Amino acid sequence: MLRPILAVFEPFVLALLGTVVLASLLPARGVGVPIFEVLTTAAIVLLFFLHGAKLSREALLGGARNWRLHLAVLTTTFVLFPMLGLGLVTLPFVTGTMAAGLLFLTLLPSTVQSSIAFTAIAGGNVAAAVCSASFSNLLGIVVTPALVAILMSLPGASASISTDAIEGIALQLLLPFLAGHALRPWIGGFVTRHKPLVSTVDRGSILLVVYTAFSAAVVEGLWQRVSGESLAVLLATCCALLAVVMLLTLGLGRLLGFSREDRIVLLFCGSKKSLATGVPIAGLLFPAAEVGAVILPVMVFHQIQLIACAVIARLYAERAGRAAALT
Template identity: 85%
Template structure:
């Protein structure tokens, strides 16, 4: 009974909290910003390269063919989440900008790097996670503006789609993964013998993303624009929304008869919302004066989902380790 509570004090979760505190006190500024952006990009590229070298061809093909899982992730991201968002954003205690930001949050695609990293930590189907998360993010470039125009009743809200986002996903995620997979005959053995290397890259990439994203928010005056009462309301709404989605995706995995590995993919890919995609889309769809308030729920939810999923992923990993030890 105490394991979920003690998991909150797991070193990686503490590292996440420490990273948020560090970004609040010492955010990256000036010349440090491009340095951390470059480090984050390099860590993500290395993460996907190593996972490409780790996966067998059979596992990759199996992940791509798992259409039921991919469809379940997309339905969760672009149907279930928006329906929950309509309910949460209609609560009377939320002001207009905060309610709009929460609704916008639910229309975003899944994250890519953290979804895959947590799936790997939890011993899930990494090949399927790569396919689901990448496709969700690519589809979100078109689906999110369309959903904003439809759900948020903003005539003319459709925005031109930036090819830079598509190119970024292809260059930073898919290309390293494919290159690592092509080099698997030469690197696969090395990666298998050094599992701690892949684990360190998983965790390091997430910490870098958290610090870089939160630093940018702090520099833009995050804490000067939010009262304590408003922040507590926002925290409660985000926690409730995430808890509902985690429970629903867990139940969906059971009802649809997914294996534990595939259920982990649905849990992590289906429950995430992308800060990296949400910020530029918000800048395209909303007036500049509203963007800060719109993306605040996204930033808060982003931190909460990382901490919660770190706990869940670690619990899954410990369960797998116990089962492996029992079999041995």
């Protein structure tokens, strides 16, 4: 039981926290700002190019037969979560940038790598998880900005999408993703053979985007506006949100008569939100000074979901092992 809990000390989690500390103590200023903006743009393009190159058409086609499961995952991700987000922003203790960040969090697609990994650990339907998580992430490039435009114009948390933001989504996210996927027949083998290198580039890109976003927010006085009490409220709210969604996905899986393997897919793919997709999209949709505050709930939720899903996946695996031993 202690090993899953130690997921909080996973290197990437520590790197994220270290990046926030670095941006808080030594934010990019002056001539460094345009330099980091250019590097961030390049990192985002590379990140989504690699996401496209990693997407396997064979896995998608193989898992696409289970359309009821995939529809349930997408409904949880892009309907249930946003409804809960709209409820959250009406609470009296959820205001300002916290409200915007929490609502934005609920509009993001599911994660890919960790959803598949936890599904595999728990003994779920891995092929279906690959299909659901990949399609959710691909769809999120278009659906998340659309949901932001529709839902974040409502009272409680506001945002608007300009033509520049739409152009940025197309040029920095969608076009590189499609280019990477189109080139997969030629570069797919390289990506598969060099997974550690690709993972390093993937995570390094996220860290660079986080540093740039938090630098701008810190210069604008982020930590003067966000108190320790606000962080505690945010932590509790993210824990409650994850718990509610997990309980609902478990209930929905049983209601729809899914097998144990498919219920695991719905649990892990339907309850998670992608930091890798969320941070770049936030950087394109929100003013630079607001991005750090907006992605703060995404980062908090990311750590919580890693720890919770690691524990739950291990419990599923142990239960399956005990059942196999009895047969």
